[in-house]
Amino acid sequence: MTTEDDRRLARVALTWLAEPGTRSVHHLVQHLGPVATLDLLLAGDAPDRTLRSAVTARTTAGDARAVAAEALARAERLGARLVTPEDDEWPTSVGDLRLLQLSGAARRVDVETAPPLCFWVRGGWPLGGTLTRSVAVVGARAATPYGTHVATELGYGLADRDWSVVSGGAFGIDSAAHRGALTGGGRTVAVLACGVDRPYPMGNASLFDRIAETGLLVSEWMPGAEPLRPRFLIRNRVIAAATRGTVLVEAAARSGATQTLKRALGLKRPAMVVPGPVTSAMSVGGHEVLREYPYARLVANVAHVLEEVGRIGDDLAPLARGPERPRDRLDDEATQVLEALPRRRTIGLESIAARAGVDVRTAMRKLSMLEELAMVVRRDDGYALAPPTPGERG
Amino acid sequence: MTTEDDRRLARVALTWLAEPGTRSVHHLVQHLGPVATLDLLLAGDAPDRTLRSAVTARTTAGDARAVAAEALARAERLGARLVTPEDDEWPTSVGDLRLLQLSGAARRVDVETAPPLCFWVRGGWPLGGTLTRSVAVVGARAATPYGTHVATELGYGLADRDWSVVSGGAFGIDSAAHRGALTGGGRTVAVLACGVDRPYPMGNASLFDRIAETGLLVSEWMPGAEPLRPRFLIRNRVIAAATRGTVLVEAAARSGATQTLKRALGLKRPAMVVPGPVTSAMSVGGHEVLREYPYARLVANVAHVLEEVGRIGDDLAPLARGPERPRDRLDDEATQVLEALPRRRTIGLESIAARAGVDVRTAMRKLSMLEELAMVVRRDDGYALAPPTPGERG
Numbered sequence: 001m002t003t004e005d006d007r008r009l010a011r012v013a014l015t016w017l018a019e020p021g022t023r024s025v026h027h028l029v030q031h032l033g034p035v036a037t038l039d040l041l042l043a044g045d046a047p048d049r050t051l052r053s054a055v056t057a058r059t060t061a062g063d064a065r066a067v068a069a070e071a072l073a074r075a076e077r078l079g080a081r082l083v084t085p086e087d088d089e090w091p092t093s094v095g096d097l098r099l100l101q102l103s104g105a106a107r108r109v110d111v112e113t114a115p116p117l118c119f120w121v122r123g124g125w126p127l128g129g130t131l132t133r134s135v136a137v138v139g140a141r142a143a144t145p146y147g148t149h150v151a152t153e154l155g156y157g158l159a160d161r162d163w164s165v166v167s168g169g170a171f172g173i174d175s176a177a178h179r180g181a182l183t184g185g186g187r188t189v190a191v192l193a194c195g196v197d198r199p200y201p202m203g204n205a206s207l208f209d210r211i212a213e214t215g216l217l218v219s220e221w222m223p224g225a226e227p228l229r230p231r232f233l234i235r236n237r238v239i240a241a242a243t244r245g246t247v248l249v250e251a252a253a254r255s256g257a258t259q260t261l262k263r264a265l266g267l268k269r270p271a272m273v274v275p276g277p278v279t280s281a282m283s284v285g286g287h288e289v290l291r292e293y294p295y296a297r298l299v300a301n302v303a304h305v306l307e308e309v310g311r312i313g314d315d316l317a318p319l320a321r322g323p324e325r326p327r328d329r330l331d332d333e334a335t336q337v338l339e340a341l342p343r344r345r346t347i348g349l350e351s352i353a354a355r356a357g358v359d360v361r362t363a364m365r366k367l368s369m370l371e372e373l374a375m376v377v378r379r380d381d382g383y384a385l386a387p388p389t390p391g392e393r394g
Numbered sequence: 395m396t397t398e399d400d401r402r403l404a405r406v407a408l409t410w411l412a413e414p415g416t417r418s419v420h421h422l423v424q425h426l427g428p429v430a431t432l433d434l435l436l437a438g439d440a441p442d443r444t445l446r447s448a449v450t451a452r453t454t455a456g457d458a459r460a461v462a463a464e465a466l467a468r469a470e471r472l473g474a475r476l477v478t479p480e481d482d483e484w485p486t487s488v489g490d491l492r493l494l495q496l497s498g499a500a501r502r503v504d505v506e507t508a509p510p511l512c513f514w515v516r517g518g519w520p521l522g523g524t525l526t527r528s529v530a531v532v533g534a535r536a537a538t539p540y541g542t543h544v545a546t547e548l549g550y551g552l553a554d555r556d557w558s559v560v561s562g563g564a565f566g567i568d569s570a571a572h573r574g575a576l577t578g579g580g581r582t583v584a585v586l587a588c589g590v591d592r593p594y595p596m597g598n599a600s601l602f603d604r605i606a607e608t609g610l611l612v613s614e615w616m617p618g619a620e621p622l623r624p625r626f627l628i629r630n631r632v633i634a635a636a637t638r639g640t641v642l643v644e645a646a647a648r649s650g651a652t653q654t655l656k657r658a659l660g661l662k663r664p665a666m667v668v669p670g671p672v673t674s675a676m677s678v679g680g681h682e683v684l685r686e687y688p689y690a691r692l693v694a695n696v697a698h699v700l701e702e703v704g705r706i707g708d709d710l711a712p713l714a715r716g717p718e719r720p721r722d723r724l725d726d727e728a729t730q731v732l733e734a735l736p737r738r739r740t741i742g743l744e745s746i747a748a749r750a751g752v753d754v755r756t757a758m759r760k761l762s763m764l765e766e767l768a769m770v771v772r773r774d775d776g777y778a779l780a781p782p783t784p785g786e787r788g
Contacts, residue, residue: 010476146671275669275681278694287669287694294688299673300681 002035004086010034011084011118012068014223015057017041020220025053026098026114034117035049038064071222075120077199078238080223083119087125091119094241100266116238117218122196123216130187130216134164135309138239139173139249144282147250151176152183152276154247157302159186162343164215166191166243168235169199173249173257175207181215185344191242194227194234195219205293236260245270245309247299251285253268258285265293270308272299303357306339330370333358337366338375341385348382378384396429398480401771404428405478405512406462406616410451411435414614417626418445420492420508428511432458465616469509469514472591474617475514486515487778488635494660510614510632516590517610523609524581525636528558529703531652532633533567533643536680538676541644542670545570546577548641549697555582556737557703559608560585560637562629563593567643567651569601576608579738582609585636587629589613630654639664639703641693652679659687664702666693697751700733724764727752732769736780742776 005278011034018025024047028037042064046052058064083089097115103249106200121127126378127386137154139147155177165181167174176189178187181188188211194200196217211217220238221231233256238265240246248271251257273290275298276283289296299305324371328337333356340355340363341347349354353363377386405428412419418441418477419468422431436458440446452458459667469476477483491509515521531548533541549559559575559582568584575582582605590611593602593671605611614632615625620786625652634640634657642665645651658665667684669692670677683690693699724732727750734749735741747757761777764770 095785146673150672262464275677275684275692277671278544278668279540283669284694287692290669290684290692291698298669298681298684300678300693304685 005050007034007086008084008118009065009068010038012071012082013038013064014041015117016067016222017058017064017175018051018073019054019118019231019234021075021097021114022051024048026117029117029259041336050371056142068222071224074197074223078122078223079296080122080196080217081121083121083127085115085361089128090244091128091131091383093131094238095244097237097241100237100241100263100381101249101319115241117134118220120196120219121213121216122218123214125216127216127218130164130188130189131166132264133162134166134243135305135324136166136175136243136246136260136264137177137249138236138237138246139165140251140255140257140258140282140285141172141174142252142281143172143176143250143367146276146280147173147274147282148176148184150276151249152180154274154302154305155180155182155188156184158305159184159188160342161302161306161339163306164185164189166239167233168192169204169208171201171204175204177249178207178211180393182210186355189270190215191217191235191239192217192219192227193221195225197223200227232256233259236318237263240264240269243265243269245305247272247274247305248286248289249274250282251281252275252281253284253288255285261289261296262293264297271285271296272305272308273297274299284308302341303336303355320335333362334366334369337363338370338385341376341383343385346382348367353385396427401428401480401699402476402478402512403459403462403466404432404667406465407432407458408435409456409511409614410616411452411630412445412467414510415491415508415631416445417508418442420511423511430768440457450601450628459473463594463618465618466637468591470616472516472617474514474516474590474611477515477521478511483522483523484661485522487525487634487637490661491631494631494657496525500698507631509613509635512588512614514590514613514616515610516606517608519581519610519611520611524558524583525560527556528560528583528637529699530560530633530637530640530654530658531571531643532561532630532640532651533565534645534649534651534676535564535568536567536646537566537570537644538670538674540670540674541567541676542570544670545643546574548580548643548668548696548699549574549576549582552699553578553582554736555700555701555733558583560633561718562586562626563595563598563602565598569598571643572601572605572609576604579675584609584611585629585633586611586613586621587615587625589615589617591617594621602714626650631657634658634663635661637663639666639699641666641668641699642680642683643668643688644670644674644676645680645683645704646675647678649679652683655683655690656687662689665690666699667691667784668693668704674690697730697749727756728760728763732764733759735770737779740773740778746777 014025043056046055081288094115095292099111135158137151151173158165165177167177169190169192178188190211192199196219236259241258245262246264248261261271273286273296336356340352353360371378376383401739407420413531435449478679488509494507529552531545537585545567552559553575559571562585563569563586587595590613630653633654640655640658643654655665667690684692691702730750735745747754765772768776769780
């Protein structure tokens with residue numbers, strides 16, 4: 001009899017036999033399940049030649065099930081866990097990768113387009129719940145001080161409004177976004193192209209430690225896996241698919257950093273670009289995307305980002321949806337004012353107005369109304385969100 | 395009998411009785427001609443109350459025909475000329491203002507939307523011919539060094555490719571665009587909201603002198619007219635309508651500088667925005683336009699601008715169009731390379747490649763082909779455009 005453990009082991013073994021994202025492997029798992037798929041591949045019956053030779057190369061080097069078992073043991077030792085589609089914390093949004101259309105990249109159709117078979121996770125939060133309300137902030141390693149500043153501000157602003165930040169683990173924009181989110185006291189998720197026990201680059205070791213403590217380190221590759229170059233492109237599809245939208249902060253012309261954004265476009269998720277000086281080589285890639293893809297949106301601040309990824313409550317907390325939530329009856333300005341309130345602290349009137357993009361008088365009027373609706377409480381030093389009532393969660 | 399001089403005098407008198415751009419005056423002139431329209435207005439028979447009181451206010455202060463005659467005499471003394479729709483050099487594109495749709499500005503429907511009745515011009519070039527191949531570069535007075543740099547580069551690049559630059563006369567972006575065009579040895583046109591004899595602001599006096607010498611100073615207002623505040627908005631419609639496209643370089647949020655761009659959008663002309671750092675208040679206006687208007691295009695350099703306003707020869711030189719011009723058979727890259735060649739000087743291979751946005755090898759291949767087609771000549775220090783053959787003008 002096939003046990004849950006057999007299936008988990010098989011999923012891990014499959015990611016070792018063929019790179020994650022391989023479409024034919026995903027198809028087989030969909031139809032046969034992971035255990036039968038593994039048996040079939042190990043028997044040399046892979047449906048296409050590329051996959052057959054990949055499997056052969058691996059099986060010459062080792063025993064797939066033994067490698068997988070060793071990886072699971074290693075993960076347990078370092079406090080990491082395996083998450084599979086059978087687990088409650090599986091992020092269902094990555095299933096949309098089945099629908100990903102890549103234009104102008106025929107040779108990659110087989111790889112980079114299928115949903116992950118499993119994730120390795122370090123960190124205390126449930127993976128799916130953390131990603132439900134998340135935005136990817138991506139960009140160049142060789143970021144300018146301008147880009148670093150903007151990415152930090154976005155990371156901070158998203159965290160401050162209780163959105164998770166998702167990025168890779170690189171220097172530059174990735175690191176700046178994580179640091180901003182950490183400063184904002186929020187959850188940040190680093191999706192890696194190598195094992196979660198050896199995050200790359202080494203120079204970010206202390207940042208990775210902080211992320212593992214308060215956020216999540218995530219990878220499709222087993223502990224010990226190396227950050228091989230093609231893996232970054234494969235990884236990018238997960239960043240685009242696991243989040244509600246992707247923001248590109250800085251990227252050189254035709255660089256890898258624009259690729260995650262194109263994955264988001266391919267998934268019909270909000271794909272956002274922060275513009276920059278046209279005199280900066282690091283803004284060329286983003287401007288190119290804005291010129292070429294009509295659905296890419298220019299964003300200049302966190303309010304613009306939130307406008308794209310959805311308003312508070314919108315299909316984020318379906319359990320809380322009653323037929324007559326007061327929030328549903330708010331006008332646009334009141335909703336903006338409500339959204340401008342941070343989750344956990346009190347904030348002054350003028351800051352609310354600035355964050356909501358309305359004048360102070362409007363902010364005051366809307367806050368009075370929100371107070372009457374018991375959605376906002378007034379304090380000595382400003383306003384705060386009212387504690388949630390039972391059955392209502394933001 | 396009505397002479398041509400009567401008609402010219404009447405047009406001038408009408409711009410004194412009511413601000414240029416007044417739709418009802420334009421309608422009357424279309425149906426009755428300028429002389430009968432003037433008689434009608436002076437008889438107190440203007441079709442609407444606003445116009446009637448405007449006319450009364452003026453006629454109390456002076457005699458419209460005498461004022462117009464004095465303006466014409468004054469223009470002659472200072473070397474300016476009056477250009478009317480009856481003149482060969484009338485820029486016919488401003489006639490499109492009849493079609494201008496202004497959204498969200500109902501109170502301005504009557505003013506700012508009609509074609510000009512006449513232009514006052516200082517400078518040696520024919521007005522219409524100069525504007526046929528022109529791009530407006532507009533933006534903030536309080537420009538940053540970044541904006542000034544970009545506007546200067548655009549002005550230079552356009553002039554270098556034999557496009558006229560059109561702008562207002564303000565400090566900041568306007569001045570930078572003119573200076574760039576002057577440095578590029580091209581024609582630049584300042585469209586003023588006051589008399590061409592007293593260009594405003596005074597601090598730009600030497601710039602205006604240089605423009606009058608090598609380009610054009612243009613106004614709908616008679617010599618001596620003051621730069622009243624509403625006139626700048628009325629003037630903006632001419633900048634949008636007289637050019638083949640408008641580029642906004644820097645603008646504060648909801649500023650007047652974005653208004654010319656919205657006029658271009660209303661006229662369905664290319665409306666372009668140069669992005670900038672999201673940390674700069676002077677980039678907010680442009681980013682807003684890019685976010686709000688799907689037809690506004692992000693441009694980062696002069697090549698992008700030329701892509702929007704049309705390729706060399708496209709409906710710019712209809713007389714030169716034969717059924718089999720070699721240019722029509724060029725592929726995109728060859729066209730780009732051809733466009734990268736300046737009008738009057740020789741340029742090196744690498745500069746051509748950079749300007750065309752192709753690699754050096756491609757540039758070389760395309761240049762050989764263009765040389766064979768006798769469209770390009772090779773020189774010791776690079777390549778140059780071949781002299782035009784009879785019947786062919788770019």
